[in-house]
Amino acid sequence: xxxxxxxxxxxxxxxxxxxxxxxxxxxxxxxxxxxxxxxxxxxxxxxxxxxxxxxxxxxxxxxxxxxxxxxxxxxxxxxxxxxxxxxxxxxxxxxxxxxxxxxxxxxxxxxxxxxxxxxxxxxxxxxxxxxxxxxxxxxxxxxxxxxxxxxxxxxxxxxxxxxxxxxxxxxxxxxxxxxxxxxxxxxxxxxxxxxxxxxxx
Amino acid sequence: xxxxxxxxxxxxxxxxxxxxxxxxxxxxxxxxxxxxxxxxxxxxxxxxxxxxxxxxxxxxxxxxxxxxxxxxxxxxxxxxxxxxxxxxxxxxxxxxxxxxxxxxxxxxxxxxxxxxxxxxxxxxxxxxxxxxxxxxxxxxxxxxxxxxxxxxxxxxxxxxxxxxxxxxxxxxxxxxxxxxxxxxxxxxxxxxxxxxxxxxx
Numbered sequence: 001x002x003x004x005x006x007x008x009x010x011x012x013x014x015x016x017x018x019x020x021x022x023x024x025x026x027x028x029x030x031x032x033x034x035x036x037x038x039x040x041x042x043x044x045x046x047x048x049x050x051x052x053x054x055x056x057x058x059x060x061x062x063x064x065x066x067x068x069x070x071x072x073x074x075x076x077x078x079x080x081x082x083x084x085x086x087x088x089x090x091x092x093x094x095x096x097x098x099x100x101x102x103x104x105x106x107x108x109x110x111x112x113x114x115x116x117x118x119x120x121x122x123x124x125x126x127x128x129x130x131x132x133x134x135x136x137x138x139x140x141x142x143x144x145x146x147x148x149x150x151x152x153x154x155x156x157x158x159x160x161x162x163x164x165x166x167x168x169x170x171x172x173x174x175x176x177x178x179x180x181x182x183x184x185x186x187x188x189x190x191x192x193x194x195x196x197x198x199x200x201x
Numbered sequence: 202x203x204x205x206x207x208x209x210x211x212x213x214x215x216x217x218x219x220x221x222x223x224x225x226x227x228x229x230x231x232x233x234x235x236x237x238x239x240x241x242x243x244x245x246x247x248x249x250x251x252x253x254x255x256x257x258x259x260x261x262x263x264x265x266x267x268x269x270x271x272x273x274x275x276x277x278x279x280x281x282x283x284x285x286x287x288x289x290x291x292x293x294x295x296x297x298x299x300x301x302x303x304x305x306x307x308x309x310x311x312x313x314x315x316x317x318x319x320x321x322x323x324x325x326x327x328x329x330x331x332x333x334x335x336x337x338x339x340x341x342x343x344x345x346x347x348x349x350x351x352x353x354x355x356x357x358x359x360x361x362x363x364x365x366x367x368x369x370x371x372x373x374x375x376x377x378x379x380x381x382x383x384x385x386x387x388x389x390x391x392x393x394x395x396x397x398x399x400x401x402x
Contacts, residue, residue, distance in 0.1 A: 007269035009257055013250045019243055020224075020232045027223035033293050034222045035251070036258050036267050042220055047251035049214045050236070054245045056210055057237050066237050068208035092234050 010036070062133070064109030064126045066091050074098075074107060081105045083140040087130065087159065089113055089147060097145060105143070108133065113151035114158055122158065130159075134166050141169045148175065211237070263334070265310030265327045267292050275299075275308060282306045284341040288331065288360065290314055290348060298346060306344075309334065314352035315359055323359065331360075335367050342370045349376065 010032060018028035035043040059065070060072035067073055074080065074094075084105035088094050094107045110125045133139065144159060146152035160170050175193035177186060186194075211233060219229035236244040260266070261273035268274055275281065275295075285306035289295050295308045311326045334340065345360060347353035361371050376394035378387060387395075 050248035
């Protein structure tokens with residue numbers, strides 16, 4: 001064990017920073033030192049921003065997005081097409097799709113994927129909320145924007161079953177070659193899917 | 202530009218997190234989301250720890266270490282050998298040496314290295330403080346634990362000159378093969394130094 005160099009307050013800051021994804025024990029120490037050196041410009045504002053986030057951030061009761069208002073700014077945006085719901089696993093996916101700015105629709109965050117081995121069944125995910133939204137009417141299309149993983153696809157199949165009773169079109173994202181991707185580095189599954197879904201040039 | 206997904210509070214948190222060393226814009230977003238999800242367990246405590254650090258952390262007026270007390274816990278530790286001062290460039294170096302637990306001595310943090318091109322001369326570093334400490338007497342050895350870089354070595358030479366008038370032994374860290382290091386990957390300078398300083402086996 002290393003000797004105590006700095007006060008317990010600094011040690012505690014380092015320990016907490018080490019829990020931030022992207023920072024390990026070593027980089028947490030470096031980050032803590034940098035923050036302490038930039039006390040006025042960075043550490044103070046960051047402490048305030050975090051305290052504000054703790055106080056204000058909440059989960060949208062409609063779609064499961066995180067925001068400072070409920071319903072979130074996506075759900076309350078009247079310019080969005082309310083007839084299309086993009087179902088995503090996680091808020092990070094919602095943010096990624098928003099950055100792509102490809103669709104101006106609404107979202108629904110599941111909060112994970114079906115994973116029986118981890119004890120995550122339909123009741124652990126925000127599926128009931130999705131059914132309720134669709135049962136309320138007005139939704140014409142549900143895009144299953146889940147990850148192209150086994151868990152994601154299993155969840156997609158389950159949702160398709162659940163939604164079969166409603167008059168909604170259920171679609172999924174296209175498989176294919178990522179833009180900028182090199183064929184040489186792609187797996188067989190992706191290449192086969194890209195060939196199967198080939199389009200006229 | 203991406204559309205606004207979350208409230209300005211979350212955007213601000215992401216922007217500030219991106220300034221933390223080790224986190225970029227992309228990982229800052231991921232970190233923010235993780236922190237928001239773990240609001241009670243992580244974001245709250247981290248906000249508190251940061252606010253506490255802002256309030257309590259100060260620079261030791263004796264050695265330049267950062268701590269919540271002044272003089273710092275290293276300087277006020279009576280079990281340490283006050284006759285030896287290890288001169289380091291940065292607080293991070295002090296922490297690294299403490300983790301090595303190799304010496305039970307005092308420190309002196311310069312706050313950088315001499316770098317005329319960047320406008321960093323002797324007055325920009327905590328050199329006067331070092332001279333004062335040595336002039337007060339009681340110091341027998343000054344270990345120049347600066348980095349083995351050109352700037353570090355230049356600073357070491359300057360300090361040696363400055364300390365030549367005092368009755369203190371000035372030493373520097375040994376050059377050689379890092380423990381666990383493979384010769385194959387070492388530069389010629391290190392190998393030459395390791396050979397020159399070879400010891401009896």
